[in-house]
Amino acid sequence: MSALGHYIEEEGIATVAIGLIRPQIENTHPPRALWVPFELGRPFGPPADPEFQNAVIRAALRMLGEGGGPVRIADFPQTDPRERPDPGWHPPILEAPAADHSPAALADAFVAETARLAAAYDRSVAARARTTLGLSGLPIAEAVDYVARWLRGAAPESPVGDMSAPLALRFAIDDVKAYVLEAALIPGSKPSSRQLGDWLWTKTATGRALFALRRAHLDAADERLKLIAGNFIVPGIRVLAAG
Numbered sequence: 001m002s003a004l005g006h007y008i009e010e011e012g013i014a015t016v017a018i019g020l021i022r023p024q025i026e027n028t029h030p031p032r033a034l035w036v037p038f039e040l041g042r043p044f045g046p047p048a049d050p051e052f053q054n055a056v057i058r059a060a061l062r063m064l065g066e067g068g069g070p071v072r073i074a075d076f077p078q079t080d081p082r083e084r085p086d087p088g089w090h091p092p093i094l095e096a097p098a099a100d101h102s103p104a105a106l107a108d109a110f111v112a113e114t115a116r117l118a119a120a121y122d123r124s125v126a127a128r129a130r131t132t133l134g135l136s137g138l139p140i141a142e143a144v145d146y147v148a149r150w151l152r153g154a155a156p157e158s159p160v161g162d163m164s165a166p167l168a169l170r171f172a173i174d175d176v177k178a179y180v181l182e183a184a185l186i187p188g189s190k191p192s193s194r195q196l197g198d199w200l201w202t203k204t205a206t207g208r209a210l211f212a213l214r215r216a217h218l219d220a221a222d223e224r225l226k227l228i229a230g231n232f233i234v235p236g237i238r239v240l241a242a243g
Contacts, residue, residue, distance in 0.1 A: 005017055005030045005031045005032075006030075006031060009031050014031075014032075014064045015030070015031055015032065016031075016032040016033065016034060016060045016061070016063045016064055017030045017032065017033040017034070018033070018034050018036060018043045018044075018056070018060055019033050019034070019035050019036070019043075020035075020036060020038060020039075020040055020042075020043055021040075022035045022073075025073055026073065029071045030071065031070060031071060031072070032063045032064070032071075032072050032073075032074075033072070033073050033074070034056075034059055034060045034063060034073075034074050034075075034076055035073060035074070035075050035076065036056060036076045037075075037076065037079055037080070038079075038080045039080065039083075039193050042080065043056075044056045044057065045080050045081075045082075046080050046081060046082035049081070049082070052078075052081065055078070056076060059074070059076055082190065082192055082193070083192050083193065083194065084192060085191070085192045085194065085195050086189050086190045086191050086192065086195065088188075088189055089186060089189040089190070089191040089195060090186070090189075091184055091199045091203065092117060092120035092183050092184055092186065093113065093116055093117065093120075093204075094203060101208075101212075103151050103152055103153055103212060103216070104152055106151060106205070106208055106209045106212050107148040107149075107151040107152045107209065109205035109208075109209070110144070110147070110148060110151070110205045110206050110208075110209035111144055111145070111148050112205070113204060113205040113206055114140070114144045114176065114179065114180065114206065117179070117180060117183040118183075120183040120184070120186070121140075121179055121182055121183035123186075123187060124182050124183055124184075124185045124186070124187065125182065127185075127187035128182075128185065131178070131182060132178045132182065133175050133178050133179055133182075134175070135171040135174045135175055136160060136163075136168060136171035136172045136174070136175045137160055137171075138159060138160065138172060138175065140175060140176070140179050142159060143172040143175045143176055143179075144172075144176060146159055146168065146169065146172045147169065147172050147173055147176055147209075147213070148209075150169055150213060151209055151212060151213050151216070153216075164224065165225075166222060166224040166225040166228050167224070167228075169225070169228065170228045170232050170233075173210065173213075173232070173233055174232075176206065176210075177200070177206075177210075180200055180204065180206050181196050181200060184196055184199060184200075197235075197238065201234070201235075201238045201241075201242075210233050210234055211234055211242065213229070213233055214229050214230075214233040214234050214239075216229075217229035218230055
């Protein structure tokens with residue numbers, strides 16, 4: 001996008017980029033860029049907060065009328081207000097760590113946990129009138145079963161006709177993570193993304209199962225599966241935190 005900005009400006013159209021990773025902006029040298037200190041995937045800040053999002057857009061547009069350059073980076077001065085933890089939020093379930101860490105036991109705990117979250121997920125979706133599930137095209141029970149079979153050591157065929165097995169696994173995992181996190185969006189509370197992530201990755205059977213699945217396939221012979229294990233199952237920041 002930074003290079004594209006220069007091409008567009010050569011045609012007489014001013015541009016401004018909004019970036020979430022400051023070193024990347026510094027290295028790619030866009031004509032103008034507004035760095036925002038938000039979570040990846042949220043360049044305009046928290047969802048369902050149009051006033052805050054408009055403030056981000058206005059800050060970016062102001063750069064079009066300001067001098068400086070030919071490369072100019074400005075920092076947005078506010079942090080995401082949703083990053084403050086909600087003291088009134090509590091997770092829908094709290095799973096005690098299992099003594100048995102074998103793949104089969106982790107898979108069983110993962111399947112049981114997602115079943116227990118069904119009522120909380122339904123309440124959350126009803127309150128918000130939307131869901132982000134659907135990448136795999138599988139009902140959530142089938143997505144959970146597909147992930148569990150991989151965890152138990154199988155290499156099942158893809159349940160989705162136009163997807164390879166590794167790609168179907170990736171999208172099934174994405175649906176599982178969305179399902180668990182949406183179940184934790186208790187109506188009337190506004191947990192921060194850190195609260196939700198801490199719960200998912202350190203307090204749930206789902207988190208432990210996904211960490212184990214990642215470890216199991218980091219050295220996979222299938223390069224597609226190896227890539228997915230290393231980059232798409234567990235967020236990098238959580239891998240670093242776990243040591």
